[in-house]
Amino acid sequence: MKSIVITGSSSGIGKATAKYFAEKGWKVAATMRTPEKETELGGLDNVSLYQLDVTDQASIDAARDQIISDFGTVDVVLNNAGYGLIGPFEAATDEQIRYQFDVNVFGLMGVTRAFLPHFRANKAGMYLNVSSIGGLITFPLISLYHSTKWAVEGYSESLAYELAELGISVKLIEPGGVATDFGGRSMVLAMDENLPEYNEMVGKFQQAMGNSGLGSSTAEFLAEGIFAATTDGKKQMRYIIGPDAEQTWAMRQQAGDDQFIAGMRQRMFG
Ligand SMILES: NC(=O)c1ccc[n+]([C@@H]2O[C@H](COP(=O)([O-])OP(=O)(O)OC[C@H]3O[C@@H](n4cnc5c(N)ncnc54)[C@H](OP(=O)(O)O)[C@@H]3O)[C@@H](O)[C@H]2O)c1
Structure with missing residues (x-):
């Protein structure tokens, strides 16, 4: 039986993926910050819950030890946990910016590092890193979230070279818009009433x-x-998932950087 570890399994993409893999007969370690609140996944066959906050390395290491002890072997790690800090860059506090990187970038690296000795010993393993179509293109007023996802892109692509030599693969998942809690509780809007110059832009x-x-x-x-x-056996780096993501990426490639950026500016700000 193959096994997968998923971060951010309490909702959205993480939770749906935990259920899907379990239905397909995989053993699933559904990790989340507050497993005591989870009422659905715990009752499913093949799913076990573990406490893991990606900003707390001790919780990552403890979950890793327990999962390997329970499962024996881990085949796949899905780095999914993340949220979006949006709004004008100047309105965001230093603390907000650092926390955005702590979760979306350093958290993902911390989980990746934690499972490397296990994957290296097995000469096998796969990381699936959830980036975004926003890791390949940009919208206005999302500079901070985009910069974390662009960081995940460069990190994953370069890491893939060295890990391939060890029998370990790295792939990127690039969703477009997905109906989850992301646009609600997982979106933090940075605003500063002392910066009215941005109000019109934010409104548009x-x-x-x-x-x-x-x-x-x-x-x-x-x-x-x-x-x-996970299962296609291909050496494919990026998986662009969703019709909007496919369309946006095709436009970017067709138009090139400058024309795409001009079109985006026109669309958003007129
Ligand atoms: N929805 C979209 O349109 C979209 C598009 C492109 C990419 N994505 C990416 O998809 C991933 C999943 O997002 P989603 O759409 O499924 O949104 P979601 O339903 O809001 O799920 C976000 C998950 O991340 C978890 N999380 C946040 N901070 C965490 C931390 N410090 N440690 C562990 N878990 C943490 C949340 O856990 P709690 O319940 O504890 O808060 C939650 O389980 C994110 O990386 C996001 O950037 C989403």
């Missing part, structure tokens, strides 16, 4: 995003895509 941005909405895919659709990426 909110209107444009409100019109298009987050959520052209379901979390279950992402789970299917992640399962396919």
Whole structure:
């Protein structure tokens, strides 16, 4: 029986993927910050819950030790936990910026590092890192979230070279909009009333995003895509998942950087 460890399994893509892999007969270590609050996953066959906060290395190491002791072997780690800090860069506090990187980048690296000795010893293993189409293109007023996902892109792509030599693979998952808690409780808006110069821009941005909405895919659709990426046997680096993500990426490649950026500016700010 193959096994997978998933971070951020309490909701959205993480939870749907935990359920999907369990249905497919995988052993699933569903990790989350507060497993005591989880009422659904704990009752499922093949799913075990573990406490893991990606900003707390001691919790990562303790979960890793317990999972390996319970499962024997871990085959796949899905680095999924993350949230979005959005708004004008100047309005974000130093603390907000550092926490955004602590969760989306250093947390992902901490979990990756924790499982490396196990994967190295086995000469096998796979990391699936959840980035975003926002790790390949940008929207205005999301500089901080984008910079974490662009960091995950460069980190994962370069890491893949050295780990391939050890029999370990790294893949990137690039969702477009997914209907999860991401647009609600997982989105932090940085605002500063002393910076009225940004108000009009933020208003236009909110209107444009409100019109298009987050959520052209379901979390279950992402789970299917992640399962396919895990099991396809391909040496493929990136999996762009969702019709909006595919369309945006095609536009970026067709238009090139400058034309795409000009089009985005026009679309958002007129
Ligand atoms: N939804 C989208 O449109 C979209 C698009 C592209 C990429 N993504 C990426 O997909 C991933 C999952 O997001 P989602 O859409 O499924 O949103 P979600 O439903 O809000 O799930 C986010 C998950 O991350 C967890 N998390 C946050 N901080 C954590 C920490 N310090 N330690 C451990 N877990 C933590 C949350 O746990 P708690 O319950 O404890 O808060 C939650 O389980 C994120 O990396 C996000 O950037 C989402």
